[in-house]
Amino acid sequence: MRKIRILSLALALLLVFSVSASAVEPQLPIYDEPTTVKIMTIKDSRSMNTYNEKQCCIDAEQATNIHVDWVEVPSDTWTEKINLTFASADLPDAIIGGRVNLVQNIDMTAVLNDYLTEEIAPNVMEIFGLHPELPGSLTLYDGKIHSLPYGNVGFRTNSEESQLWINTAWLDAVNKEMPSTTDELYDVLVAFRDEDPNGNGQQDEIPLLANETSTTYTVLTMLSYFGTFDNAKHLRVADDTVIFTPAEDSYFQGLQWLHKLYEDNLIWKDIYTADYNEYLAKGATEECTVGVVVDWYSDCVITGGYLDDFALLPMLRSSEEVEPLWERTYQSSTLDMFVVTTACKDVEAMVRWYDYINKDLTTQLTWFQSPEDVLWRYNEAGEWETFTDNVPADTTSTIMRRTVAIGPSVPVFFREDKQGLTVRYAAKAEAILAYEPYGPKQFITNGFSVAEEEEERNMLLVEIDNYLNQFRANAVVNGISEADWQKHLDTLSNIGVDDYVGLWQSFFDAHK
Numbered sequence: 001m002r003k004i005r006i007l008s009l010a011l012a013l014l015l016v017f018s019v020s021a022s023a024v025e026p027q028l029p030i031y032d033e034p035t036t037v038k039i040m041t042i043k044d045s046r047s048m049n050t051y052n053e054k055q056c057c058i059d060a061e062q063a064t065n066i067h068v069d070w071v072e073v074p075s076d077t078w079t080e081k082i083n084l085t086f087a088s089a090d091l092p093d094a095i096i097g098g099r100v101n102l103v104q105n106i107d108m109t110a111v112l113n114d115y116l117t118e119e120i121a122p123n124v125m126e127i128f129g130l131h132p133e134l135p136g137s138l139t140l141y142d143g144k145i146h147s148l149p150y151g152n153v154g155f156r157t158n159s160e161e162s163q164l165w166i167n168t169a170w171l172d173a174v175n176k177e178m179p180s181t182t183d184e185l186y187d188v189l190v191a192f193r194d195e196d197p198n199g200n201g202q203q204d205e206i207p208l209l210a211n212e213t214s215t216t217y218t219v220l221t222m223l224s225y226f227g228t229f230d231n232a233k234h235l236r237v238a239d240d241t242v243i244f245t246p247a248e249d250s251y252f253q254g255l256q257w258l259h260k261l262y263e264d265n266l267i268w269k270d271i272y273t274a275d276y277n278e279y280l281a282k283g284a285t286e287e288c289t290v291g292v293v294v295d296w297y298s299d300c301v302i303t304g305g306y307l308d309d310f311a312l313l314p315m316l317r318s319s320e321e322v323e324p325l326w327e328r329t330y331q332s333s334t335l336d337m338f339v340v341t342t343a344c345k346d347v348e349a350m351v352r353w354y355d356y357i358n359k360d361l362t363t364q365l366t367w368f369q370s371p372e373d374v375l376w377r378y379n380e381a382g383e384w385e386t387f388t389d390n391v392p393a394d395t396t397s398t399i400m401r402r403t404v405a406i407g408p409s410v411p412v413f414f415r416e417d418k419q420g421l422t423v424r425y426a427a428k429a430e431a432i433l434a435y436e437p438y439g440p441k442q443f444i445t446n447g448f449s450v451a452e453e454e455e456e457r458n459m460l461l462v463e464i465d466n467y468l469n470q471f472r473a474n475a476v477v478n479g480i481s482e483a484d485w486q487k488h489l490d491t492l493s494n495i496g497v498d499d500y501v502g503l504w505q506s507f508f509d510a511h512k
């Protein structure tokens with residue numbers, strides 16, 4: 001009953017918001033007289049100054065006449081501070097830049113629907129026009145919108161696409177072609193192990209390096225070759241059906257193959273015990289000892305002088321019949337990055353302020369990256385691109401970005417479509433396009449649930465995660481038999497996987 005209500009409300013909102021949007025300049029300033037509001041936000045530990053020293057905040061104050069009294073919360077204490085803030089009655093006017101657990105705190109956050117109009121928020125309306133799924137996704141279980149999003153759907157090079165990178169100098173050294181099947185990769189890895197491709201006379205090669213401390217850049221990326229994948233929810237969708245991937249036969253086959261690699265010393269022995277720094281150290285040795293690496297991009301790990309030897313490993317096939325399936329993040333957005341609280345006396349002004357930040361790409365980038373021509377510029381084609389010429393030798397572009405601007409913790413929603421993909425990191429963009437044909441056709445979209453459902457799903461997931469972490473590591477290191485797999489399937493039903501999948505199926509049905 002409740003689900004049906006959410007669905008019909010979401011549909012009604014879609015109809016309202018799909019009216020074609022025309023770019024209207026927001027009315028500025030927001031106030032005739034300087035007015036102060038209190039906004040709580042995340043303080044990035046790499047930022048070397050305060051919000052009101054940043055150009056974006058200085059520009060915004062000038063344009064809007066809103067002076068912000070910033071409450072800057074260090075990112076490592078954010079969750080604790082959010083809980084304390086909502087538990088106390090001392091609320092700021094707005095909270096931006098970090099998650100606010102909206103479903104739990106719905107009663108203390110303002111309803112924004114009345115202000116989402118062409119007149120008050122023309123840029124928000126334009127964004128809704130370009131992303132018609134957004135109003136439905138933002139709608140909470142009371143049928144109302146309580147937050148505005150962060151989104152970089154256009155800059156997909158930012159999202160967590162895990163890919164494999166292979167040392168082509170080593171391929172030449174062992175006289176092998178670029179592999180296109182799992183069998184060919186196996187042979188290449190054996191040659192890397194045995195034929196001294198770095199030519200130092202020692203058997204010091206790590207054929208395949210991965211990092212199991214992250215849930216993304218792991219050897220499980222190679223489940224793709226068997227037609228499945230794993231992710232934080234352990235789910236995929238096909239033909240409108242939510243599927244728990246660790247129960248799929250393809251997952252079993254993938255684990256068996258990974259064990260074969262591990263057993264034959266083709267995968268780094270320490271993947272389940274090493275910490276992240278030990279992993280990074282393997283890519284920073286003076287002499288290269290790495291053949292294939294799994295990460296966002298090769299240069300995340302490989303920092304020695306041999307980085308240029310690494311190229312994208314194409315998507316592989318495990319057999320003629322099986323179509324590979326790549327896990328990728330199409331929707332890179334966070335729905336609760338801008339929330340106005342019930343303590344705010346002028347909700348409309350805060351919505352106008354969000355609309356101002358999002359009024360055009362240059363303004364958005366002033367918050368997100370840097371002022372124009374500092375860490376980014378428009379190229380001849382009119383696209384934005386990053387550059388590092390202005391970064392002083394004693395700092396990094398990461399630190400500088402979070403000092404001259406805010407960085408990623410800012411509620412901007414970029415309008416750019418797929419063409420925007422190529423501008424930030426051309427080599428990664430090319431790699432994404434190469435794997436993209438193997439991406440799934442359907443997704444669970446971003447959205448909110450009823451509080452009890454969200455809680456139940458989260459509780460089930462904690463148990464599922466605990467079990468799977470052990471199970472997968474054990475399967476890769478020690479191997480997995482048919483009987484082990486059967487026991488695994490039984491365990492999954494005992495820990496509530498059917499309920500978990502059922503909850504997500506309802507969510508998918510209500511939000512698709």
Ligand SMILES: [Ca+2]
Nearest residue numbers: 196200202204
């Ligand atoms: Ca060697």
